[in-house]
Amino acid sequence: MKTDTFPKLLLRHAQERGDRPALREKSRGIWQTLTWQQLADEVATLAAGLAAQGFQRGNHIGLLGENRPRLFAAMAAAQWLGGVVVPLFADTTAEEIAGPIRSADVAYVFAENQEQVDKLLSLLPQCPAIQHIFFDDDRGMRHYSQPQLLGYDVLLAQGREGLASREALLDAELARGCAQDPAVLFFTSGTTGPARGVLHSHGALIDRARAAAQLDGLGDTDVTLAYLPPAWIGQHVMAYAVPMVAGSCVCCPESSETMLHDMREMGPSIFLAPPRVLEALLTQITIRINDTGGIKHTLYSYFIGLAERVGERILARETVGFSDRMAYRLGNVLIYGPLRDVLGMSRLRVAYTAGEAVGPDLLRFYRSIGINLKQLYGSTETGLFVTMQRDDQVIPDAVGPAAPGVELAVSPEREVLVRSPGLFLGYHGDAEGTRRAMDADGWFHTGDAGWMGDDGQLHIIDRLKDVGTLADGSLFAPKLVENKLKFSAYINEVVAFGDGRDRVCAFIDIDPDAVGNWADRQGLSYTGFADLSTLDEVYMLIGDVIAEANAEMAAIPGQAQAQVHRFLLLHKRLEADDGELTRMRKVRRDVIAQRFGSLVTAFYDGSLSGRVDAEVRYEDGRVGIVSADVKIRDAKTFPPRTMDKAA
Known part of the structure; x- marks a missing residue:
């Protein structure tokens, strides 16, 4: 049979x-x-x-x-x-x-x-x-x-x-x-x-x-x-x-x-995680390390720095100097191995991340400590596996070459097109929608903007409808900005604005566990999330994170103009129950832009704060309105510079 x-x-x-x-x-x-x-x-x-x-x-x-x-x-x-x-x-x-x-x-x-x-x-x-x-x-x-x-x-x-x-x-x-x-x-x-x-x-x-x-x-x-x-x-x-x-x-x-x-008990050899799960695990690691002190913290900082420098190359079986290789082996005994064990990843052969674009920094971190994490690209319509990164060809800002059986193309408008035996049969009850998504030659129009490298690796920029330009004509892809900031354990979610504007501004949804842990260590008092997000000290903390990201972006060709100039800390968590995120915790940009429209306006008229009334849904099903005056702060930015100057 x-x-x-x-x-x-x-x-x-x-x-x-x-x-x-x-x-x-x-x-x-x-x-x-x-x-x-x-x-x-x-x-x-x-x-x-x-x-x-x-x-x-x-x-x-x-x-x-x-x-x-x-x-x-x-x-x-x-x-x-x-x-x-x-x-x-x-x-x-x-x-x-x-x-x-x-x-x-x-x-x-x-x-x-x-x-x-x-x-x-x-x-x-x-x-x-x-x-x-x-x-x-x-x-x-x-x-x-x-x-x-x-x-x-x-x-x-x-x-x-x-x-x-x-x-x-x-x-x-x-x-x-x-x-x-x-x-x-x-x-x-x-x-x-x-x-x-x-x-x-x-x-x-x-x-x-x-x-x-x-x-x-x-x-x-x-x-x-x-x-x-x-x-x-x-x-x-x-x-x-x-x-x-x-x-x-x-x-x-x-x-x-x-x-x-x-997961630690069962020890999987295969693991799939959307970026939000990997970010949450990294936040837990950061909190635990911040709670330690002395020699443990010093060892962690040293060996993580070593891993960031040579870990990916060792995982890819590239040539690494003898002293660095020996030091990495020691780090594997003292730091990386115990860390993988805490994460339940000690037996992993391969880990995949999919669902949305993962930040290159996040991918590098996991790979640097010996976890064979690879990014998949696909959508519900394409059966997940459109591209697959090979073990020895993982490029952090790419999603890999075409998976077996898949054909890829990029339209003049930069839209990624897919032909694959894994394509869907159609949209249920929507023949017209199916015809719009699938052309006569069998190409599925993904709605994603991207480009193909000379090595055959696909690079995804963002959703095509979200890619725009700043007032000076430079490219603005909000996902690139957001992923750079979300690598910080203190930031849970970011929503960046800038299309048609003279500068980029961002809503920041802070991570309450990581920021709360930091605030406790600073001796700061607060009564809850809304109070925590208003503290000037927390604004300074997030401002430092943004400044560090801006410094890195200033040295990346094509991203210097997309530095974040102004930011605010949202007074409430972005929630799926409130319609601001999907059930897979993806940002609904249109909903957020409309719901917090007064804050977007305040970004660009020079205001130091903005008034907002946000609808929230409680656990018992009741719907209420949370009103707040939200502070707006300027971020430190840097002039564009070459990689050599940045070094």
Whole structure:
């Protein structure tokens, strides 16, 4: 039988490596293991149960929850019967998931627990198509009597009872499935407009997973961690498609709070992290180092400086002087090795970062301490793997050459174009949108601005719609500015402005943990985030960070004019619940520019402060208004200079 669908791949692994671990989950402090054979048996039984509930080929089934083995089993069972999986973000409000559920005409939903069930029940008047809600965790569900509800264990029992009578049906549906069948319907993050449904086939996702497995040698001895939202295509590819192709093991942490501890216990060999996760881990490192003193702090500073100088070259197996190589080995014993162990990365063979552009400084840091971190470029529509950095060709400000099977081109308008076997089938219910995105020659228009180097490496500038020019005509790409500043542990997020203006200004969302730790060590008193962000001492701290970044930018051709001239510290965190970030924590620039428009105006009229009324959503669902007078400060800037002069 051809292994051209995920259920067929599952059965192949059950046959070839049935006793090897497929899924592991930490529950109540204990790791539980499901082998490939056990997973295949459960998926077949679950498919029989779904068939008993009327599930048929072409039906859409929603998945609402965190990463759990039963969620993976539900995906494979639905696909066995020819269904299309619709992963939904578990941390969204009921109102946010109503649109995707209606758009995809979802009639069946797997929900993790009572919290997710309550969301779905509240949506029944708006989404009458929902007829079946299957829940995993039955805590708190005892007195629920809605006819749509059925426990996972009950569904499994129904499947077990009817398995023999439906064996012919299951065999027929399995054989009927093919690579061209739709497999998953993802909804985009919504950074540039309303979320759209992106439909992918089995063949497209399997092809991209095979390309990754082939290039980086991923196999059945590898282990990966499933901790990111299942609704993100990056998580889906790395924790579902790649393991289904390579036969590797997927581990689910007990909770987001225990993720780092569970990661240290499990020791993954493959790791995927968006830049925000890498930034958060670096912030934790910085806080811990700042809390130490004396010899420990001195050793850390010395060996990190050494790593920044020679670590990347050693990782790339380049020639390094004997004394530096010996010193690096000592640093590996004293600093780098323990640091990787604290991060749970001591067994990593390869780590990927994707989702948005990573700052070159951040990539260099992780690589310098011996972590083989590589940047991926792709989008929901392209199946993640458009470019892939090779182990010996990692350039921090590039995203790598085309992945196997991919063709790249750059239009005269600098838009990156992609042709790939991993491209989506189309936007669900939006034929016109699909035609606009995919031209007659099969090129997908990514909406990203970039350029190709002479070495075949693709360089991404920013989203095409965000790239502009300053008043003097010089290029302004906000992401380049923002990533330079976000390398600082004290800065959580940055939103830069400058298109059509005479200078660049920036909103700074400070990291409360790192800045709070710094303020405590300075003996400063404050009552909360809003108070902390108004302290003059904190403004001076962030001003020093910006000045350092500006000094570096002054020495980089084409970036000197994009130095930050004025900045402010936002009085509230940028939050997904407030609509300022997507669920993958990407900045919604248009929303922020509109919501804080009075502050943008104050930047450019010379004001020393600005008044703003910001809408916030509380945990109980209430919406309120937070008003504040926000200070605006000038940043230290530098005249353009050559790299030689800067040195």
